[in-house]
Amino acid sequence: MTSRQFVTFDVADQFFGVPVEIVQEVLLNEKYTPMPLAPDGWGGLFNLRGEVIGTVDLQVRFGRPRRSMSGPIINVVVLVGGEPVSLLVDRIGLVADLDDAAFELPPDTLTGPTRAMIVGSYKTEDRLLLVLDVAECVNTARAPI
Numbered sequence: 001m002t003s004r005q006f007v008t009f010d011v012a013d014q015f016f017g018v019p020v021e022i023v024q025e026v027l028l029n030e031k032y033t034p035m036p037l038a039p040d041g042w043g044g045l046f047n048l049r050g051e052v053i054g055t056v057d058l059q060v061r062f063g064r065p066r067r068s069m070s071g072p073i074i075n076v077v078v079l080v081g082g083e084p085v086s087l088l089v090d091r092i093g094l095v096a097d098l099d100d101a102a103f104e105l106p107p108d109t110l111t112g113p114t115r116a117m118i119v120g121s122y123k124t125e126d127r128l129l130l131v132l133d134v135a136e137c138v139n140t141a142r143a144p145i
Helices: none
Strands: 003-011 014-017 021-027 042-050 051-057 073-080 084-088 090-101 118-123 128-134
Touching: 003 073, 003 084, 003 128, 042 073, 042 084, 051 073, 073 090
Parallel strands: 014 128, 051 084
Antiparallel strands: 003 014, 003 090, 021 073, 042 051, 073 084, 118 128
16 A cells, blocks of 8 residues: 655645645744735745745635734745745644545535645545645636636
């Protein structure tokens, strides 16, 4: 049996995961530089050990109101096309080791902008884990559905 590991997190009471191999790190950050002309969905910029990292506010991408960029925010820094981008999340979870045979297509009940950013799901003991298409999440040039 083969399995995959996912870094898990919550955004607006939904449970998501991204493959562990694309996660550079998870951190808490408080200071962001606004991006006034950036597409909707970009949360700001921050300095990570001398590298400027752009942030994507997943709440906006999922069709919810923009989060306040003041105070500490959890960042899941992922690599997209070899470049780091931060996903802003509400709560970080554990690393989940899930059996490939349990992978399912996104549920039919999933609608709205979130559906276009999900590649599949896993039924865990407690909740349904939605697997994000990270490249689609950071593609803020495309408006949410």
